[in-house]
Amino acid sequence: MKRAVVLLSGGLDSATVLAIARSEGFQTYALSFDYGQRHRRELDSARKVAASPSAEKHMVIKFDLSEIGGSALTSDIDVPKDAVTPSTASAALSASSALGASGASATAGAVIPVTYVPARNTIFLSFALAWAETLEAEDIFIGANAVDYSGYPDCRPEYLRAFETTANLATKAAVEGRMKFTVRAPLINLTKGGIIRLGLSLGVDYAQTWSCYDPRPDGRPCMRCDSCAFRAKGFLEAGIEDPIL
Amino acid sequence: MKRAVVLLSGGLDSATVLAIARSEGFQTYALSFDYGQRHRRELDSARKVAASPSAEKHMVIKFDLSEIGGSALTSDIDVPKDAVTPSTASAALSASSALGASGASATAGAVIPVTYVPARNTIFLSFALAWAETLEAEDIFIGANAVDYSGYPDCRPEYLRAFETTANLATKAAVEGRMKFTVRAPLINLTKGGIIRLGLSLGVDYAQTWSCYDPRPDGRPCMRCDSCAFRAKGFLEAGIEDPIL
Numbered sequence: 001m002k003r004a005v006v007l008l009s010g011g012l013d014s015a016t017v018l019a020i021a022r023s024e025g026f027q028t029y030a031l032s033f034d035y036g037q038r039h040r041r042e043l044d045s046a047r048k049v050a051a052s053p054s055a056e057k058h059m060v061i062k063f064d065l066s067e068i069g070g071s072a073l074t075s076d077i078d079v080p081k082d083a084v085t086p087s088t089a090s091a092a093l094s095a096s097s098a099l100g101a102s103g104a105s106a107t108a109g110a111v112i113p114v115t116y117v118p119a120r121n122t123i124f125l126s127f128a129l130a131w132a133e134t135l136e137a138e139d140i141f142i143g144a145n146a147v148d149y150s151g152y153p154d155c156r157p158e159y160l161r162a163f164e165t166t167a168n169l170a171t172k173a174a175v176e177g178r179m180k181f182t183v184r185a186p187l188i189n190l191t192k193g194g195i196i197r198l199g200l201s202l203g204v205d206y207a208q209t210w211s212c213y214d215p216r217p218d219g220r221p222c223m224r225c226d227s228c229a230f231r232a233k234g235f236l237e238a239g240i241e242d243p244i245l
Numbered sequence: 246m247k248r249a250v251v252l253l254s255g256g257l258d259s260a261t262v263l264a265i266a267r268s269e270g271f272q273t274y275a276l277s278f279d280y281g282q283r284h285r286r287e288l289d290s291a292r293k294v295a296a297s298p299s300a301e302k303h304m305v306i307k308f309d310l311s312e313i314g315g316s317a318l319t320s321d322i323d324v325p326k327d328a329v330t331p332s333t334a335s336a337a338l339s340a341s342s343a344l345g346a347s348g349a350s351a352t353a354g355a356v357i358p359v360t361y362v363p364a365r366n367t368i369f370l371s372f373a374l375a376w377a378e379t380l381e382a383e384d385i386f387i388g389a390n391a392v393d394y395s396g397y398p399d400c401r402p403e404y405l406r407a408f409e410t411t412a413n414l415a416t417k418a419a420v421e422g423r424m425k426f427t428v429r430a431p432l433i434n435l436t437k438g439g440i441i442r443l444g445l446s447l448g449v450d451y452a453q454t455w456s457c458y459d460p461r462p463d464g465r466p467c468m469r470c471d472s473c474a475f476r477a478k479g480f481l482e483a484g485i486e487d488p489i490l
Contacts, residue, residue, distance in 0.1 A: 063308040068372075070379030112417045119375035122415045126371045127313075130364035134315030153420040162411040169404040170367045172357045172397075 001027045003137035004184075005128045008032050008058070010045030012209045012231060013143030013187055016199035018049060020186050021141045023202050029135055030055040031128050035120075036066040036074050038214060045210035052208070061127055071117040072213070079214040080113055081222070084150070084229035112151045113226060115213055121154035122163065125183065129167050132181060136173070144185040148192040148230045160185055192230050193237020200238070207243035221245075246272045248382035249429075250373045253277050253303070255290030257454045257476060258388030258432055261444035263294060265431050266386050268447050274380055275300040276373050280365075281311040281319050283459060290455035297453070306372055316362040317458070324459040325358055326467070329395070329474035357396045358471060360458055366399035367408065370428065374412050377426060381418070389430040393437040393475045405430055437475050438482020445483070452488035466490075 004026035008014045021028050030050040034043055043060065050058035069075035121144070128140045144155040153159060164183040173179035187195050199206065211231040212221035221228050221244065235242040249271035253259045266273050275295040279288055288305065295303035314320035366389070373385045389400040398404060409428040418424035432440050444451065456476040457466035466473050466489065480487040 059312060061308055061312075063306055065375065067304060067306075068376050068379055070375075112421065116417050117375075118378040118417070119371050119412075119415055122371040122374060122411065123368070126364050126367040129367060130310065130315075130362075131313050133363040134313055153417055154415045156414070159411070159414040162407070162414050166367065166404070166407040166411045167364075169401070169407050170364055170399045172361050172363070175398040176357065 001025070002139070003027045003029060003056070003135050004139040004141055005029045005031055005132045005135065005137050006055070006141040007124055007128055007143065008046045008050060008055075009143070010042035010047075010049060010209060011143070011211045011227070012192075012199065012204075012206055012234070013145055013195060014046075015049045015204050015206070015209045016195050016202070017141045017143040017186060018055065019199055019202035019204045021139070021184075022053070026139065028055045029131065029137065030058040031124075031131060032058065032060045033124060033127070034060055034062040035117075035123075036064045038073050038079070039210070039212060041212075041215055041219075042210045045208055048208040052205070059131065065117065065120075065123075068118065072114040073117050077114050079115060079222075079225050081214075081224035083113060084226045112153065115150060115226060116152050119154070121152075121159075125163050125167075129171065129181065133171050133173050133179070136179065138179050139182050139184055140167075141184045141186070143187055145187045145190065145192075145195070147189060148233060150226045150230075157185070157188055160188075191237060192234025196234045196238040196240070200240075205243075210244070246270070247384070248272045248274060248301070248380050249384040249386055250274045250276055250377045250380065250382050251300070251386040252369055252373055252388065253291045253295060253300075254388070255287035255292075255294060255454060256388070256456045256472070257437075257444065257449075257451055257479065258390055258440060259291075260294045260449050260451070260454045261440050261447070262386045262388040262431060263300065264444060264447035264449045266384070266429075267298070271384065273300045274376065274382065275303040276369075276376060277303065277305045278369060278372070279305055279307040280362075280368075281309045283318050283324070284455070284457060286457075286460055286464075287455045290453055293453040294450075297450070304376065310362065310365075310368075313363065317359040318362050322359050324360060324467075324470050326459075326469035328358060329471045357398065360395060360471060361397050364399070366397075366404075370408050370412075374416065374426065378416050378418050378424070381424065383424050384427050384429055385412075386429045386431070388432055390432045390435065390437075390440070392434060393478060395471045395475075402430070402433055405433075436482060437479025441479045441483040441485070445485075450488075455489070 008030040032046040168174040253275040277291040413419040
């Protein structure tokens with residue numbers, strides 16, 4: 001049975017990607033990170049998502065990005081509220097429609113919010129690559145999306161292709177010709193609504209997932225951060241209620 | 246004053262690179278990793294090297310690669326002994342002479358030893374990139390060497406160039422046009438002897454450094470692992486005694 005490493009934040013995108021990898025017949029190795037994120041609560045969701053139905057293994061790697069800082073998610077910078085509205089969401093959508101064969105950057109000219117975490121996906125993919133090499137898993141799945149997203153540069157197709165090239169130069173198994181790594185981002189061109197519809201068709205239980213960057217003191221999602229806004233847009237488009245609300 | 250992030254293992258290569266960065270007028274930010282390495286003793290050396298003369302800051306990021314394993318340095322695989330001899334060292338040298346404009350791989354056809362740690366430099370460079378972005382440091386220094394080395398794929402120029410490309414697609418500061426990251430590997434084409442001679446000219450105190458992968462119970466270097474062998478070759482070529490012996 002082919003193996004795949006799946007980056008699993010506990011959000012709805014990565015939960016969907018895990019289901020996609022399973023549906024393609026992969027034995028899945030889910031990888032999460034406890035990196036000092038403000039919304040550590042997402043790790044509880046990651047554990048639930050990885051447990052049911054069960055991934056072959058779920059690893060949580062711990063390190064602390066708060067000393068590096070530079071992000072509202074890892075330092076005391078405030079998480080922006082009410083920044084993503086229907087109009088900015090559709091601006092992101094039209095910017096991202098320039099993506100494709102040209103490899104044009106969806107973020108050019110756009111404002112990347114302070115919730116960006118420096119080099120986060122590069123760090124995450126690097127650990128995924130290490131694990132993939134030891135597991136002899138050629139496929140690394142990531143829930144990157146370049147449509148309904150915050151414009152993070154490390155979610156774009158051109159970035160993912162560059163990482164893949166690096167991965168195949170970096171590793172013993174690739175250089176020896178035994179493996180060729182592929183970074184798979186099956187959600188890259190889907191809307192949030194499309195992601196949810198796909199996930200439902202694969203049996204994803206979105207009640208297990210968590211998206212909010214800045215949970216309220218009572219533990220409920222703030223409903224005002226970008227991540228809440230994109231999630232709400234997705235459930236609206238999919239025509240169903242968000243089961244965590 | 247320009248800032249640079251310098252990857253600092255505590256070995257002789259990275260100590261030399263730190264001195265090079267200083268000599269070029271950079272304010273240096275040294276970065277080390279406590280990753281579950283068998284030779285954690287190198288971190289004591291990293292602290293000494295970073296302290297005298299003092300780097301602006303020395304950060305040690307902790308995570309555990311032993312659960313990922315796949316290496317003699319992070320799992321219970323034995324560290325190979327007596328594998329690097331004068332003849333294999335010169336084979337590495339002639340293989341690496343194929344490097345250059347062609348970007349040919351020095352490791353093609355060579356045996357990469359089990360001390361290879363999956364994706365290690367990609368993980369290290371990813372954290373360096375994150376810190377560099379928050380520091381507004383465009384230069385990331387690494388002591389990679391593709392002459393007197395163990396054939397690790399993530400020490401080769403073509404790998405470093407690919408990572409640099411990835412870095413400039415991954416980051417907010419690069420995508421917004423405010424920064425352009427450069428991965429600097431000033432030792433890449435030097436012999437071990439050449440590295441030591443350069444370091445001595447810059448005042449490096451090699452008594453502070455540590456290279457052995459598998460220290461003896463009495464705390465002294467084993468003198469039989471690849472890293473000890475390359476170090477010994479270097480001091481022999483430089484015509485001086487190794488101060489740690």
